[in-house]
Amino acid sequence: MQRDKFFKEIENVRHPNETLVKTHCSYCGMQCGMNLRVNTKTNKIIGVEPRYDWPVTVGKMCPKGVTAYQQTNHDDRILKPLIRDDASLKGTKEGFREATWDEAYSLIAKKFGELQNKYGKDTLSVFSGVSMTNEKCYLTGKFARVAMQTRYIDYNGRFCMSSAAGGFLRSFGVDRGSTLPWTDLHETDCLFIAGSNTAECHPTSMFRVWAVQERGGYLIVADPRETPIARRADVHLDLRPGTDLALANGILNLLIQNGYADAEFVTNHTNGFEETKELVKEFTPEYTSEITGVAPEKIIRAAEIYGKAPNAVVMFARGIEQQHKGVDNVSAYTNMALVTGKIGRPKSGVATFTGQGNGQGGREHGQKSDLLPGYRKITNPKHVEEVCQVWGITPEEMPQPGVSAYEMFELMEQKTIRAMYLLCSNPAVSAPNLNFVRKAMKGLDFMVCADFYLSESAEFADVILPTVTWSEDEGTVTNLEGRIIKINKAQEPLGESKPDWQIQAELAEYLGRGKYFSHLKTARDVADEFRLASKGGYADYYGATWDKIDKQDGVFWPCKDEEDKGTPHMFLDKKFYHPDGKAKICALPYRPPAEEPDEDYPLRLTTGRVVYHYLSGNQTRRIQFLRDMCPEPYVEVHPETAAKYNIEHEEFVRLFTRRGEAEYKVKITEAIRKDTVFVPYHFGHDKSINLLTIAALDPMSRMPEFKACAAQIEKLELKKVQ
Amino acid sequence: MKKRLYLELENCIGCRSCLAACTQCGGHEERNRNYVYDVNPLVNRQTMPLMCLHCVNPACARSCPAQAIQIHETGAVLSALVEKCIGCQNCTIACPYGIPKFDTEQNLMYKCDLCIDRTKDGIPPMCASVCPSNTLQWLTDEEIEAKQKQFNLDNGKWVTSMPYLEGETNVRVNLPGILQGVTKLF
Ligand code: SF4
Ligand code: SF4
Ligand code: SF4
Ligand code: SF4
Numbered sequence: 006m007q008r009d010k011f012f013k014e015i016e017n018v019r020h021p022n023e024t025l026v027k028t029h030c031s032y033c034g035m036q037c038g039m040n041l042r043v044n045t046k047t048n049k050i051i052g053v054e055p056r057y058d059w060p061v062t063v064g065k066m067c068p069k070g071v072t073a074y075q076q077t078n079h080d081d082r083i084l085k086p087l088i089r090d091d092a093s094l095k096g097t098k099e100g101f102r103e104a105t106w107d108e109a110y111s112l113i114a115k116k117f118g119e120l121q122n123k124y125g126k127d128t129l130s131v132f133s134g135v136s137m138t139n140e141k142c143y144l145t146g147k148f149a150r151v152a153m154q155t156r157y158i159d160y161n162g163r164f165c166m167s168s169a170a171g172g173f174l175r176s177f178g179v180d181r182g183s184t185l186p187w188t189d190l191h192e193t194d195c196l197f198i199a200g201s202n203t204a205e206c207h208p209t210s211m212f213r214v215w216a217v218q219e220r221g222g223y224l225i226v227a228d229p230r231e232t233p234i235a236r237r238a239d240v241h242l243d244l245r246p247g248t249d250l251a252l253a254n255g256i257l258n259l260l261i262q263n264g265y266a267d268a269e270f271v272t273n274h275t276n277g278f279e280e281t282k283e284l285v286k287e288f289t290p291e292y293t294s295e296i297t298g299v300a301p302e303k304i305i306r307a308a309e310i311y312g313k314a315p316n317a318v319v320m321f322a323r324g325i326e327q328q329h330k331g332v333d334n335v336s337a338y339t340n341m342a343l344v345t346g347k348i349g350r351p352k353s354g355v356a357t358f359t360g361q362g363n364g365q366g367g368r369e370h371g372q373k374s375d376l377l378p379g380y381r382k383i384t385n386p387k388h389v390e391e392v393c394q395v396w397g398i399t400p401e402e403m404p405q406p407g408v409s410a411y412e413m414f415e416l417m418e419q420k421t422i423r424a425m426y427l428l429c430s431n432p433a434v435s436a437p438n439l440n441f442v443r444k445a446m447k448g449l450d451f452m453v454c455a456d457f458y459l460s461e462s463a464e465f466a467d468v469i470l471p472t473v474t475w476s477e478d479e480g481t482v483t484n485l486e487g488r489i490i491k492i493n494k495a496q497e498p499l500g501e502s503k504p505d506w507q508i509q510a511e512l513a514e515y516l517g518r519g520k521y522f523s524h525l526k527t528a529r530d531v532a533d534e535f536r537l538a539s540k541g542g543y544a545d546y547y548g549a550t551w552d553k554i555d556k557q558d559g560v561f562w563p564c565k566d567e568e569d570k571g572t573p574h575m576f577l578d579k580k581f582y583h584p585d586g587k588a589k590i591c592a593l594p595y596r597p598p599a600e601e602p603d604e605d606y607p608l609r610l611t612t613g614r615v616v617y618h619y620l621s622g623n624q625t626r627r628i629q630f631l632r633d634m635c636p637e638p639y640v641e642v643h644p645e646t647a648a649k650y651n652i653e654h655e656e657f658v659r660l661f662t663r664r665g666e667a668e669y670k671v672k673i674t675e676a677i678r679k680d681t682v683f684v685p686y687h688f689g690h691d692k693s694i695n696l697l698t699i700a701a702l703d704p705m706s707r708m709p710e711f712k713a714c715a716a717q718i719e720k721l722e723l724k725k726v727q
Numbered sequence: 728m729k730k731r732l733y734l735e736l737e738n739c740i741g742c743r744s745c746l747a748a749c750t751q752c753g754g755h756e757e758r759n760r761n762y763v764y765d766v767n768p769l770v771n772r773q774t775m776p777l778m779c780l781h782c783v784n785p786a787c788a789r790s791c792p793a794q795a796i797q798i799h800e801t802g803a804v805l806s807a808l809v810e811k812c813i814g815c816q817n818c819t820i821a822c823p824y825g826i827p828k829f830d831t832e833q834n835l836m837y838k839c840d841l842c843i844d845r846t847k848d849g850i851p852p853m854c855a856s857v858c859p860s861n862t863l864q865w866l867t868d869e870e871i872e873a874k875q876k877q878f879n880l881d882n883g884k885w886v887t888s889m890p891y892l893e894g895e896t897n898v899r900v901n902l903p904g905i906l907q908g909v910t911k912l913f
Contacts, residue, residue: 015850016848016850017850018753018844018845018848018850052751053751055853055856057856064851064856064857065858065859066744066748066859067742067857067859068743068744068746068747071744071747071748071857072747194913204740204741204860205740208740208742208744208859208860209859210859211738211740211860211861212859212860212861215738215860215861216861218909219877219906220909221910221911221912222912223911223912231771231772232772233740233772234740236771236772237906313913314913315913616741616742616743617743630746630750644769654769673769674768674769674770674771674772675769675770675771676771676772
């Protein structure tokens with residue numbers, strides 16, 4: 006299926022005493038195919054071999070993928086449950102002792118029970134993540150509500166995909182990250198990419214991106230930095246961080262003014278055009294330029310190219326989404342496709358670059374504070390009823406909606422939440438405004454962390470439960486296309502580690518809720534229950550059986566039954582998911598970033614990733630090759646700005662905002678705006694840039710504004726590097 | 728069908744996946760044999776890989792007094808034979824691109840062997856397999872010829888050829904600037 010010009014039949018190298026296990030990378034939403042090399046004598050993973058037959062990535066991997074296998078048998082793996090009796094050591098690595106699973110489970114059940122007796126059921130919380138299988142994500146939602154019986158569950162997608170989800174829901178009535186398969190991308194005529202450092206964050210998209218230009222197509226990139234993809238763009242819209250909404254409105258205005266709107270499509274398949282047309286009128290190239298700092302000619306040229314292109318794809322990522330108007334940005338860029346009708350057909354559409362491996366699937370099945378499996382709403386009695394039937398509880402037993410990820414830390418601070426079960430996430434590095442977040446974690450009465458390495462967040466835990474890596478369990482994930490794919494098990498769990506679903510099923514027993522979980526003995530058992538729970542929801546996975554995934558090279562949801570082959574292209578029938586079948590063109594007034602530069606903090610701070618690290622770096626900072634390539638963070642400064650502060654390349658500076666400060670080595674580069682500085686966010690303790698970032702939340706997605714705040718630099722005189 | 732390593736330097740995104748992949752090839756002892764350079768690090772993010780070009784008449788092998796550098800029948804210029812290499816480092820100086828690396832502990836030269844345990848069976852080298860940007864590709868001569876036609880540069884010098892190189896190479900290199908010759912769709 007979807008084999009294109011990049012696909013070649015290639016045999017893999019097979020060494021003696023080795024088998025190859027087909028699977029996908031553990032990290033980003035690309036979910037590149039890979040084969041893990043397993044030694045048949047030791048039954049251990051020993052290396053990687055390209056998976057040429059995976060149609061999306063045809064053997065390609067970024068350096069994270071190539072070295073991903075080194076996580077499994079790494080010296081830093083936690084092999085037994087750990088307990089820390091001395092709470093005064095919280096916030097350090099010290100004081101943990103090994104324990105049995107029984108002791109750890111018993112302690113957790115005792116503490117959770119005591120706290121719930123004293124403060125009520127909702128004193129507990131679950132903070133989860135989406136770098137794990139759908140099965141685990143699904144069960145975590147059930148575990149929180151049925152076993153822990155708390156309303157407070159949320160997940161790290163609030164720092165990642167929630168704005169894209171909110172924007173797509175509003176524009177399309179459905180949240181599938183891409184309206185078309187990636188195998189279409191190289192055949193489009195124009196890629197409009199906003200706020201995505203694609204070459205570093207989703208590198209294996211790049212051969213398709215370059216292929217568009219090789220064919221004579223166009224590449225337009227909106228980014229405050231001249232990233233490797235922006236370097237080769239036909240038009241680089243070098244905007245001020247946090248001003249995307251103005252840029253999108255400005256381009257939409259030009260598309261409408263210059264006759265590129267598709268009147269028939271707009272009339273038949275959308276609502277909201279007239280109102281939006283009125284609103285964007287104000288955004289002339291000059292006015293847009295004033296706000297964004299992008300030259301008017303570039304805005305005009307970008308609109309002309311996108312307007313003329315027979316087929317075009319609008320793409321974006323965290324750059325536009327991690328803002329306190331992230332949802333508006335998503336809908337505003339999506340407007341471009343809706344107004345011109347470049348959607349609902351092959352080679353045209355809208356896509357977000359999903360950050361985490363299962364950022365798509367993990368947000369659909371009930372880890373979000375207000376969602377249940379199949380993208381059902383916890384506030385909709387019918388939805389609750391449907392899920393209760395699968396779970397075997399009564400609707401009265403279903404907890405209320407909780408609050409978003411960052412807001413949970415606020416409730417911890419206020420002692421509304423007194424305990425946390427943390428898994429698959431490292432908020433002590435990845436949350437914004439870290440001084441506050443770390444204090445909230447430290448102040449918890451009791452904290453459990455399930456992880457395979459001792460992360461910065463695990464340093465705040467009382468109990469650490471050793472989980473497996475992705476290669477020691479099986480299940481499905483949903484990649485950035487919306488394609489459900491299969492992760493396969495290549496090795497038995499190291500030491501006493503266990504998959505999260507097994508831990509949760511066992512712990513449920515200790516919490517006195519075993520009867521709801523005891524039938525789940527294998528990952529496949531969880532998969533079967535999960536498919537059933539999603540059935541009838543609009544993220545319907547019922548028909549996505551493991552067999553079908555294997556046969557078809559993945560299954561695009563929605564996939565309703567055994568016969569349904571899935572849905573690679575969305576909206577081919579021009580039917581959107583709002584009740585009237587129409588998409589919504591949104592009129593979105595511009596709002597500046599929550600914190601604008603001023604005299605005391607004249608610079609704009611933005612954050613992002615480097616190609617060598619993934620999220621908080623808890624995994625990738627431990628891999629020798631990746632650490633060698635990027636051992637520490639740095640601050641990128643334009644040479645003219647550096648000259649003003651009298652700082653030179655590789656000197657150290659103190660970077661500070663109203664919320665915190667950190668010291669960084671300076672990297673001088675002309676490939677950034679003069680008013681902007683950039684720091685990668687993968688680093689812990691006093692190197693975390695999130696000590697400085699602002700927790701201004703989007704009103705709809707509750708996404709913090711990681712991508713723009715006001716900062717100042719101070720040169721550090723003494724700390725010169727040798 | 729004979730295939731060659733083909734480099735399209737304009738595509739490089741500096742991800743250094745080729746370096747990571749090189750450590751993964753059988754017999755490479757987890758040490759990479761290729762390089763990626765920041766072309767102008769204080770100015771922009773342009774990068775490019777520096778690979779052994781597998782010269783037809785390789786200076787490295789010619790300079791070796793011990794005949795430690797063998798040429799495989801596929802044309803691949805192999806890494807020094809452990810039992811023959813005397814550690815003189817002549818090759819590291821002789822190679823015009825500074826490709827051979829030297830292990831001072833083992834007193835032994837090591838270099839790109841074009842992943843000979845793969846390419847001898849027609850399987851692409853590790854670096855060209857993983858390269859996310861198609862900077863490194865493993866192509867037939869016909870495919871390379873098609874590329875040559877596609878990217879018809881003004882000066883006719885689309886690949887590194889004399890006088891840019893020392894001599895003929897098995898690897899084909901497409902210099903930065905290929906897009907100049909592309910006709911836009913609209
Ligand atoms: S990190 Fe992403 S791009 Fe890199 S190999 Fe893994 S899935 Fe592919
Ligand atoms: S893998 Fe390819 S894109 Fe990445 S650095 Fe090497 S040559 Fe460049
Ligand atoms: S590029 Fe250098 S190392 Fe490679 S064959 Fe030619 S002379 Fe030898
Ligand atoms: S061809 Fe093989 S040995 Fe040579 S640089 Fe590439 S991966 Fe390394």
